[in-house]
Amino acid sequence: MKRAVITGAGFVSPFGAGKDIYRNNIFSGVSASRLITSFDASSFPTRFAADVPLYGSGLDELIENQKSLKTMSRAAKFAVIAADEAFIQSGLTADNINPYRFGTSVGSGGLGLNDTDYMEELVKLLTGLKAGNENEYSGLWYRTSKSIHPLTPLKALPNIPTAQIAIKYNSRGDCLTVTTACTSSAQAIGEAYRKIKFGLLDAVVCGGSDSMITPFGLSAFSILGVISKNNEEYKTACRPFDKTRDGFMIGEGAAMYILEELEHCKKRGGNPLAEIAGYSSTNDAYRLTDEPPDAAGSVNAMKAALDDAGINPEEIDYINAHGTGTRMNDKTETFAIKSVFGKQAYGIPVSSTKSMTGHLVASAGAMELGACLFAVLNDIIPPTINYNARDVDCDLDYVPNFAREEKVRTVLSNSFGFGGQNACLIIKKI
Amino acid sequence: MTEGQSAETLKAAVVGIINSSLRIPQSRILESSRLFRDLNAESIDLLDIKYELERSFAVEISDTEIRDSLGMNLTQAEVYEKLTVRSIIDFIERKTGA
Numbered sequence A: 001m002k003r004a005v006i007t008g009a010g011f012v013s014p015f016g017a018g019k020d021i022y023r024n025n026i027f028s029g030v031s032a033s034r035l036i037t038s039f040d041a042s043s044f045p046t047r048f049a050a051d052v053p054l055y056g057s058g059l060d061e062l063i064e065n066q067k068s069l070k071t072m073s074r075a076a077k078f079a080v081i082a083a084d085e086a087f088i089q090s091g092l093t094a095d096n097i098n099p100y101r102f103g104t105s106v107g108s109g110g111l112g113l114n115d116t117d118y119m120e121e122l123v124k125l126l127t128g129l130k131a132g133n134e135n136e137y138s139g140l141w142y143r144t145s146k147s148i149h150p151l152t153p154l155k156a157l158p159n160i161p162t163a164q165i166a167i168k169y170n171s172r173g174d175c176l177t178v179t180t181a182c183t184s185s186a187q188a189i190g191e192a193y194r195k196i197k198f199g200l201l202d203a204v205v206c207g208g209s210d211s212m213i214t215p216f217g218l219s220a221f222s223i224l225g226v227i228s229k230n231n232e233e234y235k236t237a238c239r240p241f242d243k244t245r246d247g248f249m250i251g252e253g254a255a256m257y258i259l260e261e262l263e264h265c266k267k268r269g270g271n272p273l274a275e276i277a278g279y280s281s282t283n284d285a286y287r288l289t290d291e292p293p294d295a296a297g298s299v300n301a302m303k304a305a306l307d308d309a310g311i312n313p314e315e316i317d318y319i320n321a322h323g324t325g326t327r328m329n330d331k332t333e334t335f336a337i338k339s340v341f342g343k344q345a346y347g348i349p350v351s352s353t354k355s356m357t358g359h360l361v362a363s364a365g366a367m368e369l370g371a372c373l374f375a376v377l378n379d380i381i382p383p384t385i386n387y388n389a390r391d392v393d394c395d396l397d398y399v400p401n402f403a404r405e406e407k408v409r410t411v412l413s414n415s416f417g418f419g420g421q422n423a424c425l426i427i428k429k430i
Numbered sequence B: 001m002t003e004g005q006s007a008e009t010l011k012a013a014v015v016g017i018i019n020s021s022l023r024i025p026q027s028r029i030l031e032s033s034r035l036f037r038d039l040n041a042e043s044i045d046l047l048d049i050k051y052e053l054e055r056s057f058a059v060e061i062s063d064t065e066i067r068d069s070l071g072m073n074l075t076q077a078e079v080y081e082k083l084t085v086r087s088i089i090d091f092i093e094r095k096t097g098a
Helices: A018-027 A058-059 A065-072 A074-090 A116-125 A134-138 A140-149 A160-168 A181-197 A217-222 A231-236 A262-267 A296-308 A327-347 A362-378 B007-022 B044-055 B076-082 B085-096
Strands: A004-013 A101-109 A175-178 A204-212 A252-261 A274-283 A318-320 A408-418 A423-429
Touching: A004 A058, A004 A074, A004 A181, A004 A231, A004 A262, A004 A362, A018 A175, A018 A362, A058 A074, A058 A262, A065 A074, A065 A160, A074 A160, A074 A204, A074 A252, A074 A262, A101 A160, A101 A181, A116 A140, A140 A296, A160 A204, A175 A181, A181 A204, A181 A252, A181 A274, A181 A296, A181 A362, A204 A362, A252 A262, A252 A274, A252 A362, A274 A296, A296 A327, A296 A408, A296 A423, A318 A362, A362 A408, A362 A423, B007 B044, B007 B085, B044 B085
Parallel strands: A101 A175, A101 A204, A318 A408
Antiparallel strands: A004 A252, A004 A274, A204 A252, A274 A423, A408 A423
16 A cells, blocks of 8 residues: 655635645634625624635735636635645646646535625526516526626536646646535545555645635525524634534635655655545435434544554544534534543544634635644644633533644544535644 | 727727736737637637627627638637637627627
């Protein structure tokens, strides 16, 4: 079996573009929560989120190929900017990678329907229809074709961020887009890891990108009742594992990595940052949004990832939890961790970096793998902020409010998602 | 755009649309430039250009109209060869009666 190492990492986080700003903020315990200003959210029950503070030309000027902007959603722009940073750090060039052994694997979500202009036009068109009036519908195509830009639907395809990256880096090998809600990017990275492990590829651009802070996204999560409505205390509203938690905060952004086969990296004189040592994904096969009381799906995902890495539970130094801040997730995830690690669970630091970044949905797992990478590289464990009141059902060490300096050799990263999806990644110091 | 618009104004507007769509400096967009061969356009760019021409010149352009204006039953390669900035200017002049 081959070994897969990270040789480059790039981020567009709710703190801005670049790895330094992301690392510094999560180690400092900073909340990225802001009141929503990108559209009028005053009528929504939730009016805050962790948006990427880059809009308009401030975002567009970071895209090298300006022509590609017209087919890029906000999430696609994030993806390409993060991939640029990762690729540059990796030192890969057209001369040291076979393009047919160079793959792409990206977690993507929201079906791209987060293009505000597109959604607004569609809503206007559809709400303008009077039910039962066939004449209204007969004019729908004409009005649609005249008011929606013909390239806009391309932005809605989930694989466009992946394709933009593949084109830019001449990555002609296996190309995958994973759309499995909140586990999308963890699975995209896991599948990339497997392709390297089994010798199918030499390197993969992998990660995830999402942008759901839109009228559509905010409506969807509000209707599902999964986001915090604590507008008065929005800076501290996202409280994973805390007794007073009332839901997650929507985040957005992208995290991308160059994952490379170890010997390939050594041969070209590359610099491995850390190793992806294990991965597993499972499905609860239970209910779409409820987790089973015995947490069997997530328990088995964690156990299988440990098995895949060939390590014992006591070798895990830190767990980056899925830790959304919903009543159900945090209780069930705590139960699942205790099921896997037994009494040792009480001695393992477990934190939710979503307390700072919000929940980046399809890109959550990739962004959180970045927190794990920084932990391994710096021997610092990022905290769970806004943690003040202990919940009897959540009784582990959640690294409350302040980062902790501690030796970090091996980290487990959990990602769980609607549809009963579970994905676990293990990253090791190299 | 209005009926009495001069040919130069119309040409500048067409070049402006091509410039905006393809993100190529206006100085590189010559009347003889072939969209696909010289200006690196791809098929979706033509959709974009058609949409902007319709809006700018208040005309309706069917899906195949620009292509058919170059000659009927052309192969893709022939379209790539014949579709120039000048041919689009001519097409719009005919559409608007300019």
